[in-house]
Amino acid sequence: MAIYSDHGKIAFTRPSDKAWTPLECSHVWLEDIIYLNGNVYAVECSRDVLMVDFTGFHLKTIKFAPAQEEGGSDYEAKYLVELGGEIYMVIRCLYDTRIIDTPYLRTWVFVVYKLDTCREKWEKVDGLGNWSIFVGSNYSFSVSASDDSECRKNCIYFMDDYCGMYNMPGSYDTGIYDLDSCKVEPYLTDNVSRYAYSVPLWIRPSLC
16 A cells, blocks of 8 residues: 555555556545555545445445644644554644745644544544654554653654755754653754755564
């Protein structure tokens, strides 16, 4: 499963397939996708979330109501994350600290929602408990702070998704957002790539 093109379309392929198959819902602008329990969930730029069911011969799409508008930021980035077997949507609010005519995006707050698939609605959550979340344009995931002593619980670690488009290389919008204090702390400020199209990204090691 992959998001492709400048319009955020999605397509899938199976091991036996010889080509990618675009999904029927690909006419919308999608920001992130996640696979869980046999279903694919995709979030649109409007905060609508689509669920695509692959259990039958036809794609079944269920459209969930969008999460409540909050923040009033210049830009938003949306991520879907699995945490404890449930789907969470993390909304990253950014503001434009414009330098002359060059946009320069900086993260100032995160808003987190949990998807109630039975009632087909979103529930805002104020904390992650003993979990931490990592978000970025390449991959988003959750980690239990109990299993990894280096991860801070109830925090969101974020990478710069906009370098090369809006931000200048060498001064990335990376950090840790603490949901207790609602503050952003710097992260990865030294020894990082200085090239616009070779930005830092998350890699989650496999224990297999």
